Amino acid sequence: MSKPDDASNLPAPIVAAIAGIPAALVPASVKALDRLIGATVDIPVAWLEYQKAKIVSKTEAFKTIDGAITKTAATKAEANEQFADRALDNLVRKSYRQLDNKEAVSAAMLDDLRDNPVEPDISAEQNKESAVIDDDWLNVFERYAEDASTERMQKLWGRVLAGEVRKPGKYGMRTLRFLSEFSQADALEFSAFCQNSFGGLAPKALIKTDKDISNLLAMEASGLIQGASGMGLQVTLTPDSAGRAFLIEKPLIVMFTGMPETPVKVEIISLTPLGQELVTLLPGRVPREAARLVGMAVKTDQIKAAFLMLVGQNGSATPMEILWQEEVPATPVVHNS
Structure with missing residues (x-):
């Protein structure tokens, strides 16, 4: 395991936590952590074991931050001592609250990197040679992370940062x-939809569109899905010369077999690029279960079977299970008299 740069402002507990993630991800992780918690008030020791300090009294734990912002507070107060005290107190409280939020996001990021070290759609070699996280992206991310005061949002932002560490550029500014x-209500609605989607699409056979579709229209208006209104959408699966067609959401593949080079049209609702970025952040979605549902839903006269396969790091696909297979009529037995 390689060690983070000694020049990092990171506190010892965080440096120790980095030991649990792959060496290839350490440089990008340190850069992200330095931005979030290493230099919150331009003074590295501002960490001060703040998790033990309570923002209800002037303790020794506050003195470092007090010294860093007193000058600013006093200037704004224009020699008004009472105003200066209130301003200083508010700034100290805000600084600690933001730092507490960013530490929780950082911890969630490290947990995700430890549990899921490699992005499923890139090889280990690509992961090792990943680009550097963009500074402008980190600037924007930090502002959102410091306002993440609930556990749900802290874990969500932690997954976002972990994804960006593995694959810089994965999540855009719009995301x-x-x-x-x-x-949370929007997230639950979108998560329910994505249980029936795989490879960026959901067959309409799995989506209830015969009654109230207000939830689908709301997701469409938000830019998460398309095809819920108007003429709808279709996807065309065209089996190759060997009779195989594929839906891919790495590292999984649903392979359909049927009549060679005979197009098959399926009515769908598809995820937009924004929706496809967000689907990777849903904690309750199990891609394998979604693949099963979609594979079972695509049944036509031209498709004879569906199989679930796993893509390895070397690009090879390994069969996992038969989702369904058309029964071949038994050949009648002829008895000679």
Whole structure:
């Protein structure tokens, strides 16, 4: 395991936590952590074991931050001592609250990196040679992370940062803005839809569109899905010369077999690029279960079977299970008299 740069402002507990993630992800992780918790008030020792300090009294734990912001507070107070005290107290409280939120996001990121070290759609070699996280992206992310006061949002932002560490550029600025306004009710609605989607699409056979579709229209208006209104959408599966067609959501593949080079049209509702970014952040979604549902829903006269396969790091696909297979009529037995 490689060690973080000695010049890092990170506190010892966080440096120790990095030991649980792959060495290839350490540089990007340190950069992200330094931005979030290493230099909150331009003074590295501002960490001060703040989790033990309570923002209800002037203890020794506050003195470092007090010294860093007293000058600013006094200037704003214009020599008004009472105003200066209130301003200083508010700034100290705000600084600790923001730091507490960012530490929780950082911890969630490290947990995710430890449990899921490699992005499923990139190889280990690509992961090792990943690009550097963009500074502008980190600037925007930090503002959202410091306002994440609930456990749900802290874990959500932690998964976002972990994904960006593994694969810089994975989440766009628009996704960050959307997530900052993504309510729990909206997240549950979208999560329920995505249980029936795989490879960026959901067969309409799995989605209830015969009654109230207000929830679908709301997701469409938000830019998460398309095809819920109007003429709808279709996807065309065209089996190759060997009779195989594929739906892919790495590392899983649903392979359909049927009549070679005979197009098959399926009515669908599809995820937009924004929706496809967000689906990777849903904690309750199990891609394998979604693959099963979608594979079972695509049944036509031209499709004869569906199989679930797993893509390895070397690009090879390994069969996992038969989702369904058309029964071959038994050949009648002829008895000679």
